[in-house]
Amino acid sequence: MPDAAVPARNPTRAVRIGRTTIGGGHPIAVQSMCATKTSDVEATVRQVLDLERAGADIVRIAVDGARDVQALPAIRARTRANLSIDLQENYRLAAEVAPYVDKIRYNPGHLHHHERTKPLRDKVGFLAEVAAKHDCALRVGVNCGSIDPDKAGRFGGDSVAEMVTSALEHCALLDGLGFLRYCVSLKDSDPMKVIDANRRFASERQDVPLHLGVTEAGLPPDGVIKTRVAFEQLISRGIGDTIRVSLTLPNDRKGDEIAAGRQILDDIARGRFRSVPENLGKRLNIISCPSCSRVENEAFVELAEKVRDVTAYARDHSITIAVMGCRVNGPGETDDADLGLWCAPTHVNLKRKSETIGTFRYDEVLTRLTAELDRLIASRRPA
């Protein structure tokens, strides 16, 4: 789907993903991710088609286990969408999913989970071989919440350096293997870190196409504003070949992510930049994941909305609250928040930084959250 012209772009190489191509001067592609259970073929196909109708160039689906893998042939048979697959911890599933998709995203921070003694180069080699055999592109998807343990803590608390180093390492591995059909993403929930990480990476590797996104940007409209800030700063510098706006939305409104992405691209192309709010990040900051097939309880989106509503009284306090949908990324990605909630099937885990305060029912956690918030605000008052 064509998009508006954008300012001069970095000379990235072209990477084909099914019937679309990113980089190499091609229009910036807009993508989103299904939040349905991948094993639920009907619901997933419906959402893939909805996202395509909304203008998605690429649609991503998560695959966590055998039931998701088994659903893929049926999903593929019912859509021509350019499908990307999101591998979690079991990188070896790539071999089973590759015949049905156009791109495979792997997270360098998750490769250590299996076959711990196997060299990293061999694992990346396996992924490159599978991708090449099945005509797939790869995305090296580095995420602030799941940094490769070999990099974590090595740069004196500079989490951006950890991300960039991990991405550069994987680019070097793939280049060394002769596999060049890949792009990179460096995501954080803080738009300033997303800007910093992508600028640092692009200064080293102008040739590698970049997938931009602010992870767990949260509920609209705040989530759109955070994302816009990052995209304006990067795309206006020629950085970015494909984008995803990650918003916490009910399943039937996932297409809004595509609309938001196209609107941001269109505004940038027309020179319509929104000023960055001066106090961005210095007020109450609620980050919440965009949800995906791994969400453990459908009540997650409603919970995120309620968290926003019941904490509104603290809007002038520089406090971050994270709300995550599952146990896969929830525990790690709430560690840096002042207060965090991650959802399990029947209860919600409430945290203060990395410490778990307790687990609470969905209907009682908000009371505990506001009590903790009050305590935090009181502790920051001058004596």
Ligand code: SF4
């Ligand atoms: S935190 Fe879990 S549910 Fe939310 S987007 Fe990430 S993997 Fe999906």
